Amino acid sequence: MKHWKTMTAAFGLLAASAMTVQAADIVLRSSDTHPDGYPTVEAVKYLGELVKERSNGRIEIEVFHSAQLGQEKDTIEQTQFGVIDMNRVSLGPFNNIIEETQVPSLPYIFRSVDHMHKVMDGxxxxxxxxxxxxxxxxxxxxxxxxxxxxxxxxxxxENMADLSGMKFRVMQSDLFVDMVNALGANATPMPYGEVYSSIQTGVIDGAENNWPSFESSGHFEVAGYYTLDEHLIVPEVLVMSKKSWDKLSAEDQALIRQAAKDSVPHMRKLWAEREAASEAKVREAGVKIVSDIDKTPFIEAMKPVYEKYVTSDKLKDLVARIQATE
Structure with missing residues (x-):
């Protein structure tokens, strides 16, 4: 019933927007849970500009930010059904659906952001x-x-022992649950939009995320301690509904695919700028930052997580190839 209500609400928003956009032959609706101005939102807007320009105005992309069409789990289903055309989503919610997404979601699989770029761009x-x-x-x-x-x-x-018994929100992914539990804390899966009030009221003790999300969500207002253990460097993914994709000509498919690739450098530039600005704002607010931390015990604690999730030859090969990428 919840999914139908969410889908009905999405239909209503999309129908209303369709009446306001009439110039283009094709209007693709894209969802994002992040607020307006966030790098992923702006990247898809930029993608839309490229697509509109290169299609001579035939194709437009309308971005629904701030979870207007629902939280990520709901929007994934809507995209599969073709209710939503495009969707920017974290990889975590896909972990229980597409096994290959578990590998880049593994803790400490990437040595750095540059390492992640080399792997995911290849x-x-x-x-x-x-x-x-x-x-x-x-x-x-x-x-x-x-x-x-x-x-x-x-x-x-300041160390792994400090995590013991604390409740942390994680994305709705079994892998993320097991990661937090392996560190001695208690994982609590919940939608992103419920985290602020849950920390504020003590339902959970905290969560885990990057600088921009920690800042833009306002979580730094209710969680005054941030430990830079950097356990995950998980890329986000832009997907399109196959139902919507199959309605496009081969030429338009190629146009959109190339424009999406061309939006990546723009997104990374925006991300670097936003990350620096968010860090400055959080530090100015007086949040206690713990940066001097020994990650070795954290990495060693992940061995059972790898053993549980990296089971098939395909996934073992993916892990080996990522670790071998220089």
């Missing part, structure tokens, strides 16, 4: 994008999401 990244096609989706490109670290309302976390 044949390994394309292989993972191709895996979406078996799930009524077309993987277009990967965007940045920075490094994810823990923040909480109680105390500075």
């Amino acid at each position: 044949p390994i990244g394309q292989e993972i994008l191709d895996a979406f096609s078996d799930h009524d989706l077309v993987g277009l490109v990967f965007y940045d999401a920075g490094s994810r670290s823990f923040y909480n309302r109680q105390k500075p976390v």
Whole structure:
């Protein structure tokens, strides 16, 4: 019933927008949970500008930011059904759907953001994008999401022992749940939009995310301690509904795919600027930042997580190839 209500609301928003956009032959609606101005939102807007220009105005992309069409789990289903045409989503919610997405979501799989770029911009990244096609989706490109670290309302976390017993929100992904539990904390899956009030009221102690999300969500207002353990460098993905994709000509498909690739450098520039601005704002607000931390115990604690999720020869090969990428 919840999914139908969400889908009905989405239909209403999309129908209303369709009446206001009449010039283009094709109008594609894209969803994002982040607020207006966020790098991923602006990247898809930029993609829309490229598509409109290169199609001579035949194709437009309208971006619905701030979870107007629902939280990520709901919008994934709507995109598979063709209710939503495009969707910028974190990889985490896909972990239980597309096994290949589990690998770039593994803790400490990437040595740095540059390492992640080399992997996801190359044949390994394309292989993972191709895996979406078996799930009524077309993987277009990967965007940045920075490094994810823990923040909480109680105390500075300076080592793994400090995490013991604390409740942290995670994305609705079994892998993320097991990661947090392996560190001795208690994982609580919940939608992104519920995190602020849950920290504020003590339902959870904290969450984990990057600088821009920590700042733009306002979570830094209720969680005064941020530990830069950088356990995850998980890219985000832009997908398109296969139902919507199949309605396009081969030429328009190629146009959109190329424009999506061309939006990536723009997104990364915006991301770097936003990350620096968000960090400055959080530090100015007086949040206690713990940056001097020994990551070795954290990495060693992930061995059972890898053993649980990296089971098939395909996934083991992906992990080996990522780790071998210089």
